[in-house]
Amino acid sequence: MTGNAPFLVVGIIFFLGLYAILFERNLIKIAIGISLLEASANLLLIVLGYRSGGSIPVFTLAGEVKTMVLPTPQALTLTAIVIGLATSALLLSLIMLLYRHYGTLDVREIRRLRG
Amino acid sequence: MNPLSVVVRTICDVFAWFMGIFGVYIIIHGHLTPGGGFQGGAVVATMIAFLLVSHGGKKLLAFARPGFYSALETTGLLLFICAGFFGITTTLFYNFLAGQGGLFGSAVPIGPNSGIINSAGTISLMNMAVGLEVIGGLSLIIIYMFKGIRLFENAEGSGETGHDR
Amino acid sequence: MNWQIHLPALALAIPLLGAFASPVAGLGGRSIRNAWMVFISIATTAICLLLLNRVLAEGVMVYVMGAENWNLTLPSGLSWPIRIILQVDAFSAFMAVVGSVAALAGAFFSLQFMDKFTGLEKFSALYFLLVTGMLGMQLTGDLFNFFVFLEIASVASFGLIAFWRDRPEAVEASFKYMVISTLSAMFVLIAVGFLYGRYNAVNIAAVARMMHMGYAEKIALVFLVVSLTMKCGTVPMHMWTPDAYAEAPAGVTCLLVGVSQASLYGLFRVCFSLYGVSLGSTVVPWTIIVMGVLSMFIGVTMAVIQKEVKRLMAYHSVSQIGYILMALGVGLLAIRDPQAMAEYGFTAMKGGIFHILNYTMYKGLLFLTAGALFYSSGSRNLNEMGGLARVMPHTTFMFVIAAAAIAGIPPFNGFVSKLLIYQSTFAVYPLLAVVALVTSVLTLASFVKVFQTAFLGPARKKFEHATEAPGSMLIGMSILTIVIVAITLFPTWTLSHLVEPAAKALVDQAGYISAVMGGGL
Numbered sequence: 001m002t003g004n005a006p007f008l009v010v011g012i013i014f015f016l017g018l019y020a021i022l023f024e025r026n027l028i029k030i031a032i033g034i035s036l037l038e039a040s041a042n043l044l045l046i047v048l049g050y051r052s053g054g055s056i057p058v059f060t061l062a063g064e065v066k067t068m069v070l071p072t073p074q075a076l077t078l079t080a081i082v083i084g085l086a087t088s089a090l091l092l093s094l095i096m097l098l099y100r101h102y103g104t105l106d107v108r109e110i111r112r113l114r115g
Numbered sequence: 116m117n118p119l120s121v122v123v124r125t126i127c128d129v130f131a132w133f134m135g136i137f138g139v140y141i142i143i144h145g146h147l148t149p150g151g152g153f154q155g156g157a158v159v160a161t162m163i164a165f166l167l168v169s170h171g172g173k174k175l176l177a178f179a180r181p182g183f184y185s186a187l188e189t190t191g192l193l194l195f196i197c198a199g200f201f202g203i204t205t206t207l208f209y210n211f212l213a214g215q216g217g218l219f220g221s222a223v224p225i226g227p228n229s230g231i232i233n234s235a236g237t238i239s240l241m242n243m244a245v246g247l248e249v250i251g252g253l254s255l256i257i258i259y260m261f262k263g264i265r266l267f268e269n270a271e272g273s274g275e276t277g278h279d280r
Numbered sequence: 281m282n283w284q285i286h287l288p289a290l291a292l293a294i295p296l297l298g299a300f301a302s303p304v305a306g307l308g309g310r311s312i313r314n315a316w317m318v319f320i321s322i323a324t325t326a327i328c329l330l331l332l333n334r335v336l337a338e339g340v341m342v343y344v345m346g347a348e349n350w351n352l353t354l355p356s357g358l359s360w361p362i363r364i365i366l367q368v369d370a371f372s373a374f375m376a377v378v379g380s381v382a383a384l385a386g387a388f389f390s391l392q393f394m395d396k397f398t399g400l401e402k403f404s405a406l407y408f409l410l411v412t413g414m415l416g417m418q419l420t421g422d423l424f425n426f427f428v429f430l431e432i433a434s435v436a437s438f439g440l441i442a443f444w445r446d447r448p449e450a451v452e453a454s455f456k457y458m459v460i461s462t463l464s465a466m467f468v469l470i471a472v473g474f475l476y477g478r479y480n481a482v483n484i485a486a487v488a489r490m491m492h493m494g495y496a497e498k499i500a501l502v503f504l505v506v507s508l509t510m511k512c513g514t515v516p517m518h519m520w521t522p523d524a525y526a527e528a529p530a531g532v533t534c535l536l537v538g539v540s541q542a543s544l545y546g547l548f549r550v551c552f553s554l555y556g557v558s559l560g561s562t563v564v565p566w567t568i569i570v571m572g573v574l575s576m577f578i579g580v581t582m583a584v585i586q587k588e589v590k591r592l593m594a595y596h597s598v599s600q601i602g603y604i605l606m607a608l609g610v611g612l613l614a615i616r617d618p619q620a621m622a623e624y625g626f627t628a629m630k631g632g633i634f635h636i637l638n639y640t641m642y643k644g645l646l647f648l649t650a651g652a653l654f655y656s657s658g659s660r661n662l663n664e665m666g667g668l669a670r671v672m673p674h675t676t677f678m679f680v681i682a683a684a685a686i687a688g689i690p691p692f693n694g695f696v697s698k699l700l701i702y703q704s705t706f707a708v709y710p711l712l713a714v715v716a717l718v719t720s721v722l723t724l725a726s727f728v729k730v731f732q733t734a735f736l737g738p739a740r741k742k743f744e745h746a747t748e749a750p751g752s753m754l755i756g757m758s759i760l761t762i763v764i765v766a767i768t769l770f771p772t773w774t775l776s777h778l779v780e781p782a783a784k785a786l787v788d789q790a791g792y793i794s795a796v797m798g799g800g801l
Contacts, residue, residue, distance in 0.1 A: 014470075021463065027455075034462050041469040048477040060147045060230035072362075073476065074149075076424055080469055082153050083431045087462050089256050090438055094455045096263045101448035112449050113456075113523045185303065192300035199293065207289035208346040 006047040013040035027095045027105045034091065038084040042077045049073030116261070118171035127169035134162045138250075145242035146235035152242040156249025163254045172261055179258055184251040191248030198240045212236035287331040288343040288366040291376060291415050295324050299408035306401025314391050317404045321380075321387035324411060328380040332373040336781055340369045340795035342421065361483045361796055367421025369792060370785035371633070374778060375418045375545045378637050381763060382538035382644045383411045389648050389756030390531030392749075393655055403443060410436035410535055417542040421796060423472045423554075424482040426546060430468060430511070433539050434461040441528045441536075453523035460510055460520045467507035471500040484554055485796035488789065491558045504550045505564065511543035514605060515574040518598045522582075525594035526660075530651020531756070533590065534644040537597060541640055544604060548786060551612055556789035559615070568609035573715050575602030580722040588660050589650045589730065593643070596686065596726070599719055600639045606716070607632030607701045610708050615787070624707035629783040631700030634775060638685065638693045638767065645682040645760040649675050652749040652757065653734060662733045669735035671746045674754055676735050678761045683731060685764055687724035693767040696775075 013036055020033025049070035057071035095105070102110050118124065141148070142155030167175045202209030212219045213236030221234040233239070298320030305316035335341055345364040368376075387407065394400060413433025420426050438461075442454035472482060474496045479487050491497065513521035521540075525533050551564065559565075579599030586592035607628045614625025652675045657665055669676040685692040698720060706713040748754075767774050785791070 021459065030459060034459065034466075037463065037466045041466050041473065044470060044473045045476070048473055056149070058147075058149060059228070061228075070480075072482075073473075076472075076476075076482075078151075078153070079424075079428060083428065083435075083465075086435055087431070087458070089260075090435060091455075091458055091462075093260065093263070094438070094442060094451055094458065096260070097442070097445055097451045098448075098455060101451060110452055110455075113452055113527075189300065189303045193304070196293065196297050196300050200297075202346070203286060203289075206344060206347055206349075207286065207293055209348070210346060 003052075006043070006050075010040050010044045010047065013043065025107050027098065027107065027110075030107070031088065031091050031095060035084070035088060038080070038087075042080055042084075045073040045077045045080070116167065116172045118174065119169050124169050127165055131162050131165055134165065135159055138162070139246075142242055142246035143239070144230075144232065145246075146238045147230040147232065152245025153249050155242075156246045157253060159246070159250045160253030160257065163257050167257065167261060176258070176262075179254065181255060181258060184254045184258070186251070188248050188251030188255065191244045191246070191251060194244035195241055195248065198237045198244060202237065208237075210236040210238065212240075213238075284330065284334055285341075285343070287327055287334060288341055288368050288419055289345065291324065291327045291331055291380075291419060292366075292412055294327060295320060295408045295411040295415065298324075299405045299412060302405035302408065303401045306404075310395075313401060313404065317387050317391065317407075320408060321384045321411075324415075325377075325380045325384045328373070328376045328415070331368060332370075332377050332778075335368055335370055335373040336777075340367065340785075340791065342367050342795055361481070361486055364425060365421045365483065365796065366419045367485065367792070367796060368419050369795070370781040371549075371783075372418050372545070374633070374782040375541060375636070376415055378640045379414045379418065379538035379541060380411070381759070382640050383407075383414070383535050385644055385648065385756045385759045386531035386534035387756070388759065389534065389651065389753050390529065391752040391756075393531055393651055393753055394529060397443075399443075403440070406436045406439045407532070407535070410440065410532075410539060414535075414539045414542045418545050421484055422482055423475065423484055423487070427465060427468045427472055430461075430543075430546070431465050433542065434458075434465060437461075437524075437528075437532075437536060437539060440532045441524050443529055443532070444527070447527065449523075450527040453520070453527040457520045457524045460517060464507035464510040467503045467510075471503035471507070474500040474503070483796065484549070485793045488554050488556065489793045489797055491555065493558050493560055497555075497558075501550075501555060501559075501564065505547065505567070508543050508547040508550070509568075509571060509605075512540045512547065512601055513575075513598055514571045514601060515578050515598065516571070518575065518579065521598050522586075522591045522594040525597065525647070526588060526590040530590075530647055530654065533594075533647040533651070534756075534760075537643050537647065538640055540597075540601070541636055544601070544636070548608055551608075552615070552786050553789055553792045557616055559612070562613060565609050565613040568612065569606050569712065572602045572605030572607075572609055573712060575599060575605065576719045577602075577715055580719045580726070584722060584726045584729075587662050589653060589662055589665075589734065590647065590660065592662075592726065592730065593646050593650055596646075596723060597639075597643050599723065600635070600643060600686070602719070603698070603701055603716065604632050604635050604639065606705060606712060607635060610705055610712075611783075611787075613708065621787070624704040626783060626787070627700055628704035629786065630775060630779050631697050631704060633782050633786070634700065634779045635694075635697040637774075637779070638697050638764075641760050641763050641767070642682040642685040642694060645678060645757060645764065646686065648753070648757045648760065649679040649682065652753055655749055655753065656746045657743055662730065665734040665740075666737040666743075667735075667739040668743060668746065670739055671743060672735075672748050675749055675757070678757050679731065679735065681761055681764055683727040685768070687727055688720045689724070691768060693764055693771060693774075696767075696771045 017033045017036030020029055024030055051067050051069050054067040054069040055065045057068045098110060099105055138155045138159030141150035141158055142152055145151035199208040202211045214220055214222055219233055219236050219239050221231050223234045306313045343366040347363055410433055413429045413436060416429030417426055438454050438458045441457055442451050444450045475487050476482055478496045479490050481487055510517040528536060576599045579595050583592050583595035611625050611629035614620040654660055656672060659665060685694040688694040688698040702713045702716055
């Protein structure tokens with residue numbers, strides 16, 4: 001039972017992020033929602049690679065190690081984190097530009113494009 | 116942002132060097148430890164944020180030139196793709212230096228060991244290239260975002276300038 | 281001949297080099313930067329054409345990054361491939377050619393269209409990064425790298441859409457696109473996570489070989505289908521398409537059309553090669569068909585009422601994507617039944633894939649002509665234009681060709697692919713063909729409106745100083761025009777030499793798997 005707890009956390013974070021993106025009206029909160037989604041995806045990958053009792057997958061000074069957690073998901077996660085950082089930086093700069101143009105962070109007022 | 120007190124500034128001056136060295140350590144040990152170009156570069160780029168907070172924006176903008184960081188970024192990227200292209204006699208991104216002796220090519224012992232730093236071949240080179248790129252890129256992000264904040268403070272209501280000549 | 285084994289890698293490495301070296305080329309001034317942009321685009325297109333040529337001659341190519349041997353996928357002692365591989369079959373190579381031709385035309389067009397702006401070395405860096413992302417999505421044989429290239433393409437296109445950052449609308453469009461595409465990229469990553477958790481592999485062929493439908497696979501399938509249809513702009517999530525296409529600079533829009541095809545490629549790679557026969561029920565094909573029909577109809581009805589040229593055309597691209605989705609959905613419906621496949625499924629696949637080629641060419645050309653109109657008249661609003669055929673004869677000519685092609689007027693290429701789609705969908709469910717026909721009529725009506733208001737009519741006083749678009753913009757447009765005319769003149773050759781191998785490769789799941797996994801394991 002407790003072995004599945006991390007997946008439950010992944011689900012909770014995922015739906016929190018989705019909720020923030022869909023229902024929040026502040027642009028910064030939408031950005032936070034996107035970061036939460038990224039965090040849940042990364043956590044999912046890490047949790048999938050965990051083997052109980054495993055040590056870190058680094059050979060340097062490893063000593064006598066029986067099991068290691070899978071290294072591939074960790075590499076995938078690092079890549080995803082790097083990409084997530086680029087996206088967040090761009091997202092925040094666009095929010096700054098939007099604020100400068102529209103003078104507000106409310107999505108209901110930022111709608112010059114429609115129809 | 117205004118400069119902080121002289122105590123904070125002095126301590127930051129001292130610790131900024133340690134941050135830089137720690138970042139370079141992470142970059143160089145990228146193939147042995149869970150680190151690498153991006154992580155180390157991020158640590159080094161934190162130095163810019165550190166100095167920005169302690170010394171204030173005015174002094175930092177006088178000191179940090181965007182052109183320099185742009186050049187750093189481009190150099191890193193070109194070094195990366197060139198390291199990939201040099202292996203193309205076998206395959207693209209082939210590790211042509213590994214096991215060849217010399218600066219990057221020591222043989223890797225089998226099993227747990229204390230790590231040999233010059234054993235990674237082009238992986239080390241690429242870590243350094245990515246490190247340079249990330250230092251440049253993240254520093255530029257910090258500098259430009261700070262400039263963006265300053266525009267709010269100074270010119271109220273003045274429009275955004277575009278790319279028009 | 282030997283160097284040709286590196287073609288898949290070069291197709292990614294050359295535009296990447298172009299992107300990274302653009303700031304250096306920008307130091308040399310305007311002419312060196314332009315020459316660099318032209319050189320890299322031509323080189324990329326040439327590599328993609330050579331790649332298609334080789335794949336058609338010798339079958340699926342597998343390229344392993346950084347290995348001792350270019351096709352060594354299985355290191356000894358392991359039974360699943362762990363390396364970063366590129367896997368190019370006829371469908372991937374076909375899509376790569378389509379995308380790179382669109383990129384070539386957009387690059388030529390951008391040279392003079394963007395000439396009056398600053399920051400062009402960053403523009404060309406982002407442009408080639410977008411090309412790399414697009415080609416990477418089409419050539420990779422690895423689910424996680426598909427995600428990485430998807431993100432590369434997305435991040436580059438955010439920057440390009442918001443290039444005119446002094447326009448609030450451009451920033452707003454870029455923000456919308458960013459939220460949608462980050463969401464869909466995260467969905468892809470979660471789906472990759474689910475598949476990795478089940479099979480300990482991210483290689484498409486390896487996962488496809490072990491595929492047994494279970495809960496994890498179904499969840500992954502839902503995530504993948506939702507995210508990729510979101511990215512290519514089908515109806516429930518189409519609202520980013522008109523904004524992003526209308527606000528990006530015209531050359532970039534031409535490339536964005538190609539990039540949305542890359543998401544479409546991902547969708548069909550997942551449905552046909554990753555899941556294939558193990559899709560089981562007909563739920564997924566019908567979902568795709570219904571989405572296609574909705575996109576066709578809603579896209580075109582929204583387009584009819586638009587006043588802004590590029591926005592109108594962008595709504596048309598929603599409806600054209602609908603055609604492709606419908607055709608390939610019908611193909612997917614028939615995948616478990618060889619008889620149905622022979623009767624209507626394969627015709628639908630051919631129609632859909634042919635429509636991908638046609639759509640990218642004439643839609644890219646239409647966006648370029650809209651850009652030329654904007655360049656000359658300085659206006660985006662249809663109501664303010666008029667009589668421009670007098671001053672822009674070449675642009676008018678090319679617009680007429682593209683509009684005739686998109687409306688499916690008989691001799692043109694759009695007609696051929698639409699006819700294949702009508703034929704095959706009629707066999708499945710006649711109503712689908714009826715909706716497609718109605719859409720086609722409405723498309724014609726809408727483009728007659730554009731032609732009539734913008735190009736015909738009396739000469740207006742304010743356009744008396746308007747001129748024809750300058751040289752490089754005309755070159756960019758004529759590249760696409762030549763392709764359209766060539767397909768129009770030789771539809772049978774195109775069908776049998778380009779489209780049919782691609783459709784066969786897409787259906788042939790076993791061939792895709794065995795190219796990586798070998799027969800034995």
